[in-house]
Amino acid sequence: MKRWILITCPLIVIFILSSYGFSLYKVTVPESLKIKEPMPVLFPQDETFFKNNLVQPPFLGSRFVGFKEALAFKESQGNYLAVNSFGYMGKYQFGVNTLELVGVYNMENFLKDPALQEKVFKVNIARNKWILRKDIKRFVGKYIKGTEITESGILAAAHLAGPGNVQQYLRSYGKIDVMDGYGTTIATYIKKFSGYDITLVEPIKNPRI
Numbered sequence: 001m002k003r004w005i006l007i008t009c010p011l012i013v014i015f016i017l018s019s020y021g022f023s024l025y026k027v028t029v030p031e032s033l034k035i036k037e038p039m040p041v042l043f044p045q046d047e048t049f050f051k052n053n054l055v056q057p058p059f060l061g062s063r064f065v066g067f068k069e070a071l072a073f074k075e076s077q078g079n080y081l082a083v084n085s086f087g088y089m090g091k092y093q094f095g096v097n098t099l100e101l102v103g104v105y106n107m108e109n110f111l112k113d114p115a116l117q118e119k120v121f122k123v124n125i126a127r128n129k130w131i132l133r134k135d136i137k138r139f140v141g142k143y144i145k146g147t148e149i150t151e152s153g154i155l156a157a158a159h160l161a162g163p164g165n166v167q168q169y170l171r172s173y174g175k176i177d178v179m180d181g182y183g184t185t186i187a188t189y190i191k192k193f194s195g196y197d198i199t200l201v202e203p204i205k206n207p208r209i
Contacts, residue, residue, distance in 0.1 A: 023182075032108070063196065066196060067198050069154055070193065071093070073189035078091055080095075081111055081183075083111070085181075089107060089110065089111055090111055090117045091118075092121045092159070097195065098124060102123050102127065102207065119209060122201060123204075123209060125155055125159070126202060126204040127206070127207050128155055128163045129151075129160075130203035131163040131164075131202055132154055132155070132166060132167065133203050135152055135154065135167055140154070142189075144187075145174045149184060152194060152195060152196035152197070152198050153191065153192050154166060155191065155193075156190070156193035157189040160186065161189075169190075
């Protein structure tokens with residue numbers, strides 16, 4: 001019985017379709033659409049990064065170590081050998097002028113020496129803390145553009161744009177802001193790096209390596 005059904009069903013379907021004038025057509029591909037030669041395939045020449053795939057920095061606490069590592073990740077993803085398109089170097093992306101201010105003149109050796117980079121970072125924080133000591137005392141705890149001003153936020157912004165520009169930002173209550181070559185503003189750093197306890201670093205006038 002099952003075999004009889006399997007045989008007759010296709011015949012019935014063909015009969016019904018043919019009764020409605022259904023017919024099969026042979027399809028031909030036009031010559032212009034036929035592929036006669038291998039087609040070139042383009043592959044990306046550079047590695048592509050997606051923002052949502054970037055690894056987030058580990059949280060190392062809210063004291064000085066956590067502060068410096070979070071800042072380093074933002075600057076270079078913690079890469080001691082990094083040199084950006086503007087010539088800023090190392091894990092914390094220092095410029096030549098800043099390095100010379102603290103007594104570093106051999107940039108090649110600086111890039112190869114992680115211990116020196118760490119020392120320069122701490123010395124530069126101490127230097128900026130001295131320059132901004134009065135502004136830290138005056139503005140910490142106040143709000144500018146909805147962001148609470150903290151010592152760590154001020155010093156992170158000074159690392160980005162220099163202490164003089166941070167003074168202008170604070171004293172103008174945010175009306176005078178600057179950005180780096182990639183569009184990052186003082187306000188961004190003040191907010192992003194707020195709330196760290198960096199009392200470990202004492203302010204020092206004109207420190208040198």
